[in-house]
Amino acid sequence: MTLFADGVTSSLQTALGALSYRQQVTSQNIANSATPGYHAKRVSFEDSLAAAQATGADPMAATQVASYEAGTPADATGNTVAMDAETIDLQQESLQYSSVAQALTYKFSVMRAAIGNA
Secondary structure, three states: OOOOOOHHHHHHHHHHHHHHHHHHHHHHHHHOOOOOOOOOEEEEOHHHHHHHHHHOOOHHHHOOOEEEEOOOOOOOOOOOOOHHHHHHHHHHHHHHHHHHHHHHHHHHHHHHHHHHOO
């Protein structure tokens, strides 16, 4: 951890990176929605981030961001992208990213205020 990176800040930074990766994977799924044989993917990181927080480990080092097949049924071409689900996922991911970014911004503004008042 760096000088200003406590557990909360590290967790928020890790979540931002993982959510960004999740958005990229969802975007790839949408881009390949008409590609025969393409298998949709998902990204998982919440469980390992929670475990790192619970044990006091550095979230940036201990969090595993993994992608795996979505397991959705294939269409006639073997494609497993469900566009309605992907669209909803992308909207949800955008809201999650914005929320985490706002939390990190607030954390830094509190630190700036503390430094300014010292």
